Amino acid sequence: MVAQNIAFAFIASIVALSAVRTVTTRNIVHAALYLVAVLAGLGALYVMLTAEFVATTQFLVYIGAVMVLFLFGIMLTRAPLGHLDDLTGKQWPVALGVATALAAVLVYALVDAFHAAELPRNPVIYRTADVGDSVFSTYLIPFEAVSVLLLAALIGAVVLARKD
Amino acid sequence: MLVNQFLILGAVLFCTGVYGVLARRNAVMVLMSIELMLNAVNINLLTFGLMVGSISGQVFALFIIAIAAAEVGVGLALVLxxxxxxxxxxxxxLDLMHG
Incomplete structure (x- = not known):
């Protein structure tokens, strides 16, 4: 239990710091790389939460595909590389206030609702096979809907981005 | 491990994403902040799934990852x-619809 908590504290601090740097850094490519650190740390936390298949998908889809898309987006819009001073708007103090107020409300609600609730010591472990079974039986219709959604997104992206 | 340590990390990530969406001026950075918010939701789903011993949390997390991928695809096409x-x-x- 102690080792788990030390591992959690280590990974969570990396995730939180990288997330803050993602939204505050002045370099667009650095923001993308900090986002990689956030996503990888979250993948490690998913393993701690016994979700091995979600962790694998996180690494493959997010760090693989989504980050490549982001880097393409950065380069295709010819973002000036290097330090930029106009990445954050004048409204940042208001945004900080809103985010802090939201964080205060959320943390208060969470502490109030689950103050010392523990995760089960010996949880039911669902392996990849169980996830597959569930997706293709109980959640078959949502799964097909997601397939149609991905197709629609693919066609939509092609239609939007093509030159005509 | 406490339930709250994961939930509070999720809340902090979500609020970081909210700050990024509101404060950033570059549209690609706004999309990155939205990814932070979607991941905060995922960690909540997995924590609750483990807490009640249900597989639905993991399945819904997978759906959210798929929807996030679709969102990034269309979002970056719009940005282009x-x-x-x-x-x-x-x-x-982008104030064309500003009154």
């Missing part, structure tokens, strides 16, 4: 379209 029409992607200049 905006860049092609206006030669920059500063969200503060």
């Amino acid at each position: 379209l905006i860049y092609r029409n206006r030669s920059n992607i500063d969200v503060e200049e």
